[in-house]
Amino acid sequence: MLAGLLIAGCASTADKGDTKGAGTKRSNARPFDGTKIVQIAIVVRDVEKYAKSYAEFFGMDVPQIIVSETEDKAKTRYLGRTTKARVKQAFFRFDNVTLELLEPVGGPSTWKEFLDSNGEGVHHIAFEIKGMDDRIAQMQDRGASLIQEGRWTSYTGGRYAYFDSNAQLAVMIELLENF
Amino acid sequence: MLAGLLIAGCASTADKGDTKGAGTKRSNARPFDGTKIVQIAIVVRDVEKYAKSYAEFFGMDVPQIIVSETEDKAKTRYLGRTTKARVKQAFFRFDNVTLELLEPVGGPSTWKEFLDSNGEGVHHIAFEIKGMDDRIAQMQDRGASLIQEGRWTSYTGGRYAYFDSNAQLAVMIELLENF
Numbered sequence: 001m002l003a004g005l006l007i008a009g010c011a012s013t014a015d016k017g018d019t020k021g022a023g024t025k026r027s028n029a030r031p032f033d034g035t036k037i038v039q040i041a042i043v044v045r046d047v048e049k050y051a052k053s054y055a056e057f058f059g060m061d062v063p064q065i066i067v068s069e070t071e072d073k074a075k076t077r078y079l080g081r082t083t084k085a086r087v088k089q090a091f092f093r094f095d096n097v098t099l100e101l102l103e104p105v106g107g108p109s110t111w112k113e114f115l116d117s118n119g120e121g122v123h124h125i126a127f128e129i130k131g132m133d134d135r136i137a138q139m140q141d142r143g144a145s146l147i148q149e150g151r152w153t154s155y156t157g158g159r160y161a162y163f164d165s166n167a168q169l170a171v172m173i174e175l176l177e178n179f
Numbered sequence: 180m181l182a183g184l185l186i187a188g189c190a191s192t193a194d195k196g197d198t199k200g201a202g203t204k205r206s207n208a209r210p211f212d213g214t215k216i217v218q219i220a221i222v223v224r225d226v227e228k229y230a231k232s233y234a235e236f237f238g239m240d241v242p243q244i245i246v247s248e249t250e251d252k253a254k255t256r257y258l259g260r261t262t263k264a265r266v267k268q269a270f271f272r273f274d275n276v277t278l279e280l281l282e283p284v285g286g287p288s289t290w291k292e293f294l295d296s297n298g299e300g301v302h303h304i305a306f307e308i309k310g311m312d313d314r315i316a317q318m319q320d321r322g323a324s325l326i327q328e329g330r331w332t333s334y335t336g337g338r339y340a341y342f343d344s345n346a347q348l349a350v351m352i353e354l355l356e357n358f
Contacts, residue, residue, distance in 0.1 A: 032237045037276050040219055040304060044349050053347050057321055058211045096275040097216050099304075101349075120349040122301035125219060125278075142236055168232050170223050170280075170299040 032127060038176065039100045039126035043115050047103035051090040054101065063090045067105075069152055076150035078109050085109035100126075110148045110162050110172070124162060124172040132159050132177045139163045144173065211306060217355065218279045218305035222294050226282035230269040233280065242269045246284075248331060255329035257288050264288035279305075289327045289341050289351070303341060303351040311338050311356045318342045323352065 044050045047065055055062040066089045068074055076083050084107040092099040102123060104111035114123050129135045136146055144163040151159045157179040165173045223229045226244055234241040245268045247253055255262050263286040271278040281302060283290035293302050308314045315325055323342040330338045336358040344352045 032273075036274050037219075037278075040216075040301075042349050050349060057323075057344070057347050094211075095215050099216075118297070118300075120345075121297075122219075122304075122350055125301075144236075165236070166299075168236050170221050170229060171301055 035127045035129045037097060037125055038128045039098045039174070041100040041102055041123045041126060041174070042121065043102050043104070043111050043123040044120050045103065045115065047088045047090050047101050050101050054090070054092050054099070058092060060092055063092065065090055068150075069154070073153045074150045076109070076148070078107075078148045083107040083109060085112065087111055114172075122171070124174045126160075126174040126176050129175045129177055132161065132175065135175050135177075136161055139165070139173070139175070142168060144168060214306045214308045216276060216304055217307045218277045218353070220279040220281055220302045220305060220353070221300065222281050222283070222290050222302040223299050224282065224294065226267045226269050226280050229280050233269070233271050233278070237271060239271060242271065244269055247329075248333070252332045253329045255288070255327070257286075257327045262286040262288060264291065266290055293351075301350070303353045305339075305353040305355050308354045308356055311340060311354065314354050314356075315340055318344070318352070318354070321347060323347060 042050075051065060052062055054060070068076075068086045068089065070086070071082065071084050074086070076085055078085060085104060086106045087109070088103040088105060090101040092101075102111050104115060111123065114121075139161075140146065142165075144165040147162050147164050149159070149161040151157070159177045159179070161175045163173050163175070165171065221229075230244060231241055233239070247255075247265045247268065249265070250261065250263050253265070255264055257264060264283060265285045266288070267282040267284060269280040271280075281290050283294060290302065293300075318340075319325065321344075323344040326341050326343050328338070328340040330336070338356045338358070340354045342352050342354070344350065
């Protein structure tokens with residue numbers, strides 16, 4: 001609420017010009033510089049049902065349902081172990097951010113764990129980044145542990161990582177890197 | 180995940196040019212034309228604690244905590260009744276969307292109900308709109324009932340409305356109008 005207060009009430013980014021004497025510490029202090037919120041992801045039990053419902057609600061076309069790649073390509077790891085988990089996805093792109101529907105299938109995953117524990121709802125907020133390995137280290141420096149990671153090879157290819165940032169942010173963060 | 184698939188996988192808006200014979204029905208079919216996702220709102224138990232934690236995590240300044248106005252100005256209604264509910268807020272603005280922290284105080288509200296039922300987490304996604312009365316009718320046409328509404332008088336002033344869109348979208352929607 002209170003959109004009228006945004007300009008006065010929101011946080012401004014700290015001065016990026018003052019980097020003297022900071023080095024790595026300064027870099028670590030701002031892991032989200034140059035990044036952007038690109039997706040809000042909602043876990044559901046039946047992606048086909050919600051894809052139709054979203055399309056009707058928002059007056060959009062029903063999108064293609066996409067199934068994530070198999071273990072050999074996706075290289076999915078959940079809680080440090082390989083998993084055969086996959087996910088069925090539907091995307092609804094608005095002007096500035098995309099709503100993503102996720103239905104977990106197959107083995108254990110953060111998507112299935114969330115659905116079993118919390119039911120349907122917002123699973124994470126995704127930031128697009130560059131330099132995944134450095135970003136993972138920066139997230140871990142903040143106490144946000146890596147809980148799932150994987151890749152995709154279609155289109156440009158890319159890599160994703162989910163972090164348990166609930167203690168710090170009361171929501172899960174995903175980092176996405178397009179190759 | 181799968182940011183690389185967005186272009187292929189996302190929904191495109193239907194042809195806006197084809198309005199023949201549609202009239203009101205066509206208008207109702209697209210309540211989100213010309214709107215934008217402006218906020219992702221997260222309900223928390225202690226907004227001061229999370230405001231500091233967000234600032235540290237994202238490398239931003241700690242924002243001012245804003246308390247919503249009293250009942251005489253806010254005219255808050257929850258489930259059809261007036262309420263003395265207020266909310267403490269902190270805003271973190273990213274390039275394209277704002278993360279909003281909400282701590283309910285006072286009387287009954289959707290914020291408090293969510294916290295009591297679900298714990299901390301994403302409470303709603305906010306769309307900025309024009310013409311609230313028409314938009315409320317359009318939401319209700321889709322079966323999304325109005326559960327809370329209110330106003331703010333500071334800055335430009337404005338009006339907000341929350342809808343139970345869980346059955347349709349698995350997430351709550353807020354409409355915001357700046358006057």
